[in-house]
Amino acid sequence: MGKAWIKQRKRDRYYRAAKREHFRSRSAFKLIQIQEKFGVMEEGWAVLDLGSSPGGWSQVSRNMVGDDGAVFAVDIVGMTPIEGVKFFHGDLRDVRFLNELVASIGAVDAVISDMAPRLSGNKSYDQARTLELAEIAFDMACTCLRDGGNFVAKAFRGEDFEPFLSRVSSRFKRTKAISPPATSKGSAEVYVVALGFKGQRT
Numbered sequence: 001m002g003k004a005w006i007k008q009r010k011r012d013r014y015y016r017a018a019k020r021e022h023f024r025s026r027s028a029f030k031l032i033q034i035q036e037k038f039g040v041m042e043e044g045w046a047v048l049d050l051g052s053s054p055g056g057w058s059q060v061s062r063n064m065v066g067d068d069g070a071v072f073a074v075d076i077v078g079m080t081p082i083e084g085v086k087f088f089h090g091d092l093r094d095v096r097f098l099n100e101l102v103a104s105i106g107a108v109d110a111v112i113s114d115m116a117p118r119l120s121g122n123k124s125y126d127q128a129r130t131l132e133l134a135e136i137a138f139d140m141a142c143t144c145l146r147d148g149g150n151f152v153a154k155a156f157r158g159e160d161f162e163p164f165l166s167r168v169s170s171r172f173k174r175t176k177a178i179s180p181p182a183t184s185k186g187s188a189e190v191y192v193v194a195l196g197f198k199g200q201r202t
C-alpha cells in the first residue's frame, strides 16, 4: 500500500468515524445508511451476513436485532468473534458448504451481502466476479428468506447489472439500486435493496 493511499484513507471521514465508533470497517456506515433509508432489519430478526469479515456489517446487524435476534455471518476468510454472532468459515461458491449452511441456519428474515472478490485491477473482470457473488447471495436469499423478508447485495454497475436487478425485482415487492453516501467517490459500486420477498416459487 502506497503512502498516498494511507494518507488519503486517514483523511476519509468514514474511516475516521469507524475507528472512533469501534466499527471494524468503514463499510459499516453503508449498511447504517441503507438501514436508515429502508429499514431492512428489525429488532428480534434473524439476519444472514454474507462476506462478513472483518465484521462491520455483523456489528451493525447485531446492534439492530438485539439480544432477541440472531446474526449468522459467513466468509471465506476468518473473522474475530463478535458476541451474539455465529460465524461460518467457508467459500460460498462451494455447493457442499452452501447446503450445510442452509441446513444449519433455517429460515431468516434478512439476507445481506457485501461480498466482493479480491480486486485484480481489471475493471470489467472485477465487475463480473462481484456480480457472480451477488448472484450467489440472491440464490441464498431465495432459499433462506421467509415470505416478506429483505435482501441487500453489493454489485457494480456494469453490462450485466440491469438483468440482475430485474431478476431480483421479480421476486420482491420493491427493489432499488442505491449508492449510499459512504460509498467512495467515483466508485461504480451499487447496492441492490429488495424488500418483501414474494416467497418460494411453486
Ligand SMILES: C[S@@+](CC[C@H](N)C(=O)[O-])C[C@H]1O[C@@H](n2cnc3c(N)ncnc32)[C@H](O)[C@@H]1O
Pocket: 024, 025, 027, 028, 050, 051, 052, 053, 054, 055, 056, 057, 058, 074, 075, 076, 077, 090, 091, 092, 093, 114, 115, 116, 117, 118, 133
Ligand atoms: C468488502 S468485504 C466485506 C466487509 C464487511 N461487510 C464488513 O463490514 O466488515 C468483502 C468480503 O467478501 C468475502 N468473500 C469474497 N468471496 C467470498 C466467497 N466466495 N465466499 C465467502 N466470502 C467471500 C471476502 O473474504 C471479504 O471479507
